[in-house]
Amino acid sequence: MQTTLTSSPALGPLLARGALLSPFKRPRPDADYPRTRLELPGVRIDLTRLAAYERVCGFPTGDDSLPVTYPHVLGFPLAMRLMSGRDFPLPLLGLVHTSIEITRHTALTATGEYELAVYVDGLAPHRRGTEAGVVTSVRSGGQVVWESRSTYLARHRTDGRQAAASVKDVQDEHKPLPAVAEWRLAADVGRRYGAASGDRNPIHLHPFTARLFGFPRAIAHGMWTVARCLAAHGTPEAVLVRAEFKAPVLLPGSVTYAAEGGRFELRDGGGGDRVHLAGEVCPLTS
Numbered sequence: 655m656q657t658t659l660t661s662s663p664a665l666g667p668l669l670a671r672g673a674l675l676s677p678f679k680r681p682r683p684d685a686d687y688p689r690t691r692l693e694l695p696g697v698r699i700d701l702t703r704l705a706a707y708e709r710v711c712g713f714p715t716g717d718d719s720l721p722v723t724y725p726h727v728l729g730f731p732l733a734m735r736l737m738s739g740r741d742f743p744l745p746l747l748g749l750v751h752t753s754i755e756i757t758r759h760t761a762l763t764a765t766g767e768y769e770l771a772v773y774v775d776g777l778a779p780h781r782r783g784t785e786a787g788v789v790t791s792v793r794s795g796g797q798v799v800w801e802s803r804s805t806y807l808a809r810h811r812t813d814g815r816q817a818a819a820s821v822k823d824v825q826d827e828h829k830p831l832p833a834v835a836e837w838r839l840a841a842d843v844g845r846r847y848g849a850a851s852g853d854r855n856p857i858h859l860h861p862f863t864a865r866l867f868g869f870p871r872a873i874a875h876g877m878w879t880v881a882r883c884l885a886a887h888g889t890p891e892a893v894l895v896r897a898e899f900k901a902p903v904l905l906p907g908s909v910t911y912a913a914e915g916g917r918f919e920l921r922d923g924g925g926g927d928r929v930h931l932a933g934e935v936c937p938l939t940s
Contacts (some may be wrong), residue, residue, distance in 0.1 A: 659694045663731045665852045672738030672746030681808040683779040685743035687786065691773040692732045699728075699764050706850040710843065711878060712885035720762040722889045723881040725770075725800045726754070727851045729790035732772035736788070737806070742774070744786055744808035748867070751876045752785065756802045756895040759938070762792065769793040775803070783809040830927065831912035831919050835886065838923075839874065841906040847878040873902040879931045883918045886911055890937045897933030 704724065705715050713721045738746050762768070775787045785805045792800040844858030856863035857873055864872045876899040884895065903909060908923030909930065920931040 655689055656691045656693060659692060659732070662694060662697075662728075663735045665731050665734055665854070668731070668734040668738040669746070669855065672734070675738070675740060676745035676747035679743060679745040679808075681744045681784045681810050683777050683784045685777060685784075686741070687743055687774050687777055688736055688739060688741045689773075690736065691771060692735060694732060694770040697728060697768045697770055699766070701764060703850060704764060706846075710846045710850050711881040713881070718763050718765065720764055721881065722756060722758050722884055722893065722895060723877060725762065725768075725792045726756070726790065726802060726804075726877060727853075728768070728792070729770050729772050729802075730851070730853060732770060733788050733790065733804070736772065736774055737786070742786075743777070744784060744806065748809065750807045750809070751804060751899055752780075752807045753805045753896070753898045754802055754877070754880065755804075755897075756800070756893075757938070758800050758889070758891070758893050758895075759797075760799050761891045762794070762799055766794055768799075778805075779812065780807055781812060783807055783812060830921070831914045831917055833910050833912045833921075835911045836908060836923055837882070837911060838908045839903065839905055841872070843874055843878065843905055844872045847875050851875070851877070853877075869902065870904065871907075872905045874905055876931070879903055879920055880933060883911060883913075883920055883931065883933065884935070887913055887918050887935060889935055892938040894936040894938055895933065896936075897931060899931055901928055901930045903930050 707724060707727065708715045708721060736742060771791045773789055775789045778785045785807050788804045788806065790802045791798050848854040848858055853875060857867050857869055858875050859872060861871045880897045910921045910923050912919040912921060916935045918933050919929055922928040
């Protein structure tokens with residue numbers, strides 16, 4: 655079923671609805687899920703908000719080309735509308751963004767007009783619970799110019815069959831990448847990114863609200879960590895980006911950005927070996 659929206663949904667009410675419905679959700683990989691495809695035509699970029707996003711993520715400001723991660727921000731309210739609904743089987747509270755795969759076919763201009771589409775493409779067993787896949791696409795002139803697939807994990811008890819079916823959380827067998835830079839992260843990174851992206855999940859904003867969800871301090875948005883790494887790494891115009899979010903980044907704190915070839919990592923600062931994020935950049939050839 656296709657539903658065409660006339661404006662981008664407000665994230666605040668969606669977060670509240672998702673939080674209220676979460677205690678009543680009973681996640682399992684064979685549950686039904688919404689088949690609705692949400693579409694939003696006529697999308698224009700708010701250049702002030704874009705500049706704030708570029709500054710907090712480390713991208714150069716003023717370029718006419720959108721950062722490779724920015725369309726995720728545009729599509730996130732539509733994804734939240736689906737994931738906060740009664741028919742979405744995973745509880746929004748505690749839902750963890752575990753991975754993203756982005757394909758950019760061509761550069762997207764900041765002054766262009768776009769059509770967004772978002773849908774849930776299925777559930778899958780994970781050794782720690784159930785994962786949902788959410789697909790976002792951006793069209794310009796009738797052609798798909800950008801698309802992504804994110805996975806979101808709801809943790810719950812599983813049986814042996816679910817654990818065996820999962821391919822996530824496997825230890826990376828690659829050797830550690832060489833360190834490129836040490837980044838000191840301020841306590842307000844989550845608040846600044848939340849203001850720029852609209853994602854004001856309380857785990858990212860203040861130590862007090864983060865402690866309510868079991869974190870000792872606020873944690874950085876996963877999408878901020880991948881955007882910050884890609885701003886440092888750089889991406890070709892036509893590109894495939896894959897990233898896995900492995901461990902939260904506490905704020906304030908320090909991290910090590912490491913990269914070699916097309917691969918990149920974010921690890922604990924000061925020589926720590928804990929990997930927070932691992933990804934790769936693959937140029938697309940015609």
